[in-house]
Amino acid sequence: MRIAVLLKEVPDTYSDRTMNLETGLTDRSGDVVADEVGERAVEAALRIAGSAGESQVDILSVGPETSVGSIRKGIAMGATEAYLVSDSKLVGADLTLTAEVLAALVKRNGYDLVVAGSSSSDGASGVIPAMVGELLDYPALTNLTDLRVEGTSVAATQASDGAVVELACELPAVAAVSDEFPDARFPNFKGLMAAKKKEINAVTLADLDVDPEDWTHARAIVVDIAERPARERGEIVDGNSQAASKLVDFLESKNLTAKEARS
Ligand SMILES: Cc1cc2nc3c(=O)[nH]c(=O)nc-3n(C[C@H](O)[C@H](O)[C@H](O)COP(=O)(O)OP(=O)(O)OC[C@H]3O[C@@H](n4cnc5c(N)ncnc54)[C@H](O)[C@@H]3O)c2cc1C
Incomplete structure (x- = not known):
């Protein structure tokens, strides 16, 4: 597989973690790491590969060239x-x-299963796995707490509000694992050495035939970015005889009717 x-x-x-207010981009000048939920996805993929017999797990990433250090963690x-x-x-x-770029790379390389994190720790949009599934026309199983693959059948458990949902589909598929998946294994010495020497395959947009300036595709453009205003200091109401009436005044000022509370 x-x-x-x-x-x-x-x-x-x-x-x-901050945004660069000049460029509108994530500030990557501090410490950077492989996303933790992504590492859990690597762990899940390696376990599935381990029980499926002859299998290969590849890491796919879109990001600056400096990301190679984090990607090597997956190799390790x-x-x-x-x-x-x-x-x-x-x-x-x-x-x-x-x-679009991730889906094009999956398509070019050809995979039976795509494992992702449910939501990254920086962007946290939580939609990339479903979008990749849609673009590839693969079923997308998201926000999973468990994932099993037997032959070409996928079974998964999804955490939902107040319910546990069992999902099933056939490969090829996209599966997004949540933080409830097991921690990533510690790389052993052999893995660390292999990662050090490993050449990371550099891919360009031209290789994938993706045109970022094709405005017939939906694109969102950041037009402005500003620092979130600091939270104003709240008023502390002492537990004295004025407290109840001050509270009622506050509720009324917010249009939260408190006439009955006053009486
Ligand atoms: C208009 C606009 C401009 C933006 N500009 C920037 C920018 O300049 N810099 C920036 O950092 N972000 C930028 N973003 C956010 C950027 O789109 C997201 O960081 C990125 O697309 C993934 O979103 P996410 O991390 O929220 O995905 P999520 O859906 O939360 O990620 C879920 C999972 O998808 C996979 N995944 C997501 N992104 C990648 C990736 N790049 N490579 C491999 N796997 C991935 C991982 O498995 C991850 O766990 C911009 C967003 C918008 C709307």
């Missing part, structure tokens, strides 16, 4: 090949373009 894992590099969640864990699509025309790529 050929399995692709969608893995992106993100600013480290332990550091201060046990993935075979890694492909990074990096192109100056992808700076500021929106969701649609990112999904």
Whole structure:
């Protein structure tokens, strides 16, 4: 079985994450790492490959050239090949373009199963797996807490509000794993050495025949970005005799009728 894992590099969640207000882009000048949910996706893919017999797990990523360090983590864990699509025309790529590029790479390489994270820790849109599925015409199983593959049949468990949903489909398919999936394994020495030497396959938009300036496709453009205003300090109401009436005044000022509360 050929399995692709969608893995992106993100600013480290332990550091201060900000947007660059000049460029409107994610500030990547601090520490960057492979996204944790993406690492869980690599782990899930390796486990499926391990029980499926002859299989290959490849890492696919869209991002700056500097992402190679994070992608190598997937190789160190046990993935075979890694492909990074990096192109100056992808700076500021929106969701649609990112999904188009990933889908084109999946199509070009040919995979039975695409495993992604449910939602990245930086953009957190939570839609790329479904968009990739739609573009490839593959069923997309999202927000999963469990994923099983037997032969060409996929069975998965999805966490939903107040319910546990069992899903099934046939390969090829896209599966998006949630944070409830097992932690990524620690790479062993052999894996670390292999990752160090491994050449990351560089892919361009021309290779994939994707045109970011094709405005017949849906594209969103950032037109402005501003720092979120700091939260105003709230008023502290002491528990004195005025407290109840102050609270009622506050509710009324917000149009939250409190006439009955006053009486
Ligand atoms: C108009 C516009 C402009 C933007 N400009 C920028 C920008 O300049 N810089 C920037 O960082 N972001 C930018 N973004 C956000 C950018 O589109 C998203 O970072 C990216 O498309 C993925 O979104 P996400 O991480 O929210 O995806 P999610 O749907 O939350 O990701 C879910 C999963 O999909 C996979 N995945 C998502 N993205 C990738 C990827 N790139 N490579 C491999 N796998 C992936 C991973 O498995 C991930 O866990 C822009 C968005 C818009 C709308």
